[in-house]
Amino acid sequence: MSHAMSVKHNYLKTNNINNGEDIFRKFLNHLVINIIFILMHDLRLSMDKHELPFIQDMFESIAHRYDLLNRTLSLKQDIMWRNKLVQTLDLSGNENILDVASGTGDVALSICQQYPSVHIHCIDFSFNMLRLANQKIKASPHTLINTACADAFDLPYPSEYFHAATMAFGIRNVVNKQKLLRTLYHHLVPGGQLLILELTLPEIIVLQNLYLLYFKKLLPMIGRMISKNSFAYDYLPNSVISFPPSLDFSKMMKASGFKGVKWLPMTGGICTLFVGSRAD
Ligand SMILES: C[S@@+](CC[C@H](N)C(=O)[O-])C[C@H]1O[C@@H](n2cnc3c(N)ncnc32)[C@H](O)[C@@H]1O
Numbered sequence: 001m002s003h004a005m006s007v008k009h010n011y012l013k014t015n016n017i018n019n020g021e022d023i024f025r026k027f028l029n030h031l032v033i034n035i036i037f038i039l040m041h042d043l044r045l046s047m048d049k050h051e052l053p054f055i056q057d058m059f060e061s062i063a064h065r066y067d068l069l070n071r072t073l074s075l076k077q078d079i080m081w082r083n084k085l086v087q088t089l090d091l092s093g094n095e096n097i098l099d100v101a102s103g104t105g106d107v108a109l110s111i112c113q114q115y116p117s118v119h120i121h122c123i124d125f126s127f128n129m130l131r132l133a134n135q136k137i138k139a140s141p142h143t144l145i146n147t148a149c150a151d152a153f154d155l156p157y158p159s160e161y162f163h164a165a166t167m168a169f170g171i172r173n174v175v176n177k178q179k180l181l182r183t184l185y186h187h188l189v190p191g192g193q194l195l196i197l198e199l200t201l202p203e204i205i206v207l208q209n210l211y212l213l214y215f216k217k218l219l220p221m222i223g224r225m226i227s228k229n230s231f232a233y234d235y236l237p238n239s240v241i242s243f244p245p246s247l248d249f250s251k252m253m254k255a256s257g258f259k260g261v262k263w264l265p266m267t268g269g270i271c272t273l274f275v276g277s278r279a280d
Pocket residue numbers: 055056059070100101102103104105106107123124125126129150151152153167168169170173174
């Protein structure tokens with residue numbers, strides 16, 4: 001073989017090897033990228049399944065200031081919103097009612113004012129919030145309110161036990177809303193009502209922008225001053241912003257089996273009452 005031919009031959013050989021190496025490297029890169037993508041996808045999925053780990057601690061730490069902050073930040077509108085929930089309840093007398101994420105017990109106490117003979121079972125996973133609820137219940141004339149420290153996903157009651165379930169300002173902290181709605185459905189008697197109050201964004205854009213200004217700038221500042229917990233009141237606007245639009249949330253309720261689902265925006269849409277009942 002001439003020198004020129006041997007150079008060409010070697011060049012072709014190395015080139016072939018290089019091509020082979022390139023293909024192998026590209027294949028490896030592709031494989032690594034795909035594995036990372038699959039791992040990230042799985043991680044995202046498994047994160048979706050898990051509830052936010054800091055919620056319980058956050059409420060434990062702001063409990064002592066919760067009522068004051070609620071009244072101040074909502075300009076006392078929260079009382080009116082809970083009253084609307086109570087007016088929408090359709091009860092006849094001594095039914096069992098479940099109040100999920102009861103906090104300091106305001107929903108239960110409002111229900112008892114209108115329906116003094118119903119049995120209300122309050123659950124919340126924050127011990128400090130429930131301690132305050134117990135103090136308020138003890139100071140009230142109502143004796144048919146029980147409280148239990150429990151997770152909303154793991155209710156210590158039998159299925160088909162409640163004639164109505166209420167949840168005020170709790171569901172936006174829940175990641176797997178669909179699962180919680182199904183849990184509540186399971187614990188309601190056929191025809192039992194579900195009433196959910198939640199902070200929402202006004203749908204009128206001008207109002208929404210004004211509200212966001214208050215919500216993102218002023219509210220965290222006031223919250224920080226009163227509760228000394230800056231994280232909680234930075235988290236609050238974000239949790240409201242990421243709550244699904246009312247139509248989407250109502251679809252979630254329907255998908256969980258609820259019928260007659262409707263929603264009522266209040267105070268320009270900054271709070272919405274969602275209502276539905278368990279199908280027979
Ligand atoms: C914003 S407070 C609302 C309290 C009360 N319902 C009211 O109207 O003022 C939310 C409450 O939900 C509770 N909470 C959040 N996620 C919960 C869960 N998975 N199980 C039980 N309680 C939960 C918190 O501990 C907190 O007390």
